[in-house]
Amino acid sequence: MSEVRTRVLVIEDEAPMRRFLRTTLNAHGYAPIEAASATEGLALATQHGPELVLLDLGLPDRDGLEVTGELRQWSEVPIIVLSARGLERDKVAALDAGADDYLTKPFGVNELLARIRVAMRHRGRAPLPAAAVWSVGPIEIDDARHEVRVRQEPVHLTPIEYRLLAFMARNAGRVLTHRQLLHEVWGPGATSQTHYLRVYMTHLRRKMERDPARPALILNEPGVGYRLCDEP
Numbered sequence: 093m094s095e096v097r098t099r100v101l102v103i104e105d106e107a108p109m110r111r112f113l114r115t116t117l118n119a120h121g122y123a124p125i126e127a128a129s130a131t132e133g134l135a136l137a138t139q140h141g142p143e144l145v146l147l148d149l150g151l152p153d154r155d156g157l158e159v160t161g162e163l164r165q166w167s168e169v170p171i172i173v174l175s176a177r178g179l180e181r182d183k184v185a186a187l188d189a190g191a192d193d194y195l196t197k198p199f200g201v202n203e204l205l206a207r208i209r210v211a212m213r214h215r216g217r218a219p220l221p222a223a224a225v226w227s228v229g230p231i232e233i234d235d236a237r238h239e240v241r242v243r244q245e246p247v248h249l250t251p252i253e254y255r256l257l258a259f260m261a262r263n264a265g266r267v268l269t270h271r272q273l274l275h276e277v278w279g280p281g282a283t284s285q286t287h288y289l290r291v292y293m294t295h296l297r298r299k300m301e302r303d304p305a306r307p308a309l310i311l312n313e314p315g316v317g318y319r320l321c322d323e324p
């Protein structure tokens with residue numbers, strides 16, 4: 093077998109968590125590389141050029157945030173941060189610093205594998221051509237005509253709603269922070285206006301969700317942002 097496995101760099105100081113990640117990654121065809129500190133992680137990243145990084149935010153020597161910033165200076169490698177529950181501020185800061193996604197500990201094997209697949213799909217993705225028609229789950233977007241269909245039914249969106257949905261659709265499966273969404277749709281002056289998002293997400297859900305009270309397409313990530321579900 094000369095199969096080339098995807099190299100995943102795990103930067104995590106807790107041995108049981110590293111063991112769980114190693115076992116899971118090995119069992120699913122990935123090749124884990126392990127580091128127990130930020131310094132070691134950065135060194136191994138340079139040495140091995142991994143295709144994906146799983147990064148714990150609470151490391152003994154340096155903050156995971158700093159590691160994200162440093163990696164981003166020279167690498168586009170997808171970074172998924174691992175963080176304890178209740179540290180939303182840290183997750184948001186890591187995402188804004190260039191991490192691709194996050195997982196809240198404790199997480200299950202399926203959740204981990206799903207996030208890895210999403211991050212790998214987005215790796216080095218070229219911008220979509222202007223005339224593209226693309227679909228995400230039951231949503232179909234015609235970017236040339238600015239037309240949207242959900243479950244084959246046309247949905248009429250305002251220009252702002254359309255931009256919001258199109259940006260989420262281009263990043264389907266990924267969590268987007270409030271800041272990233274506001275910056276993209278309303279511009280750099282509006283990055284603290286999170287109430288815009290609450291209002292517009294409510295509109296979008298009313299127009300698109302089967303049950304707007306229990307959204308299945310536009311998922312809320314409390315304290316962090318939103319994620320467009322990319323599963324059928």
Ligand code: CA
Pocket residue numbers: 104105106148149150151
């Ligand atoms: Ca830790």
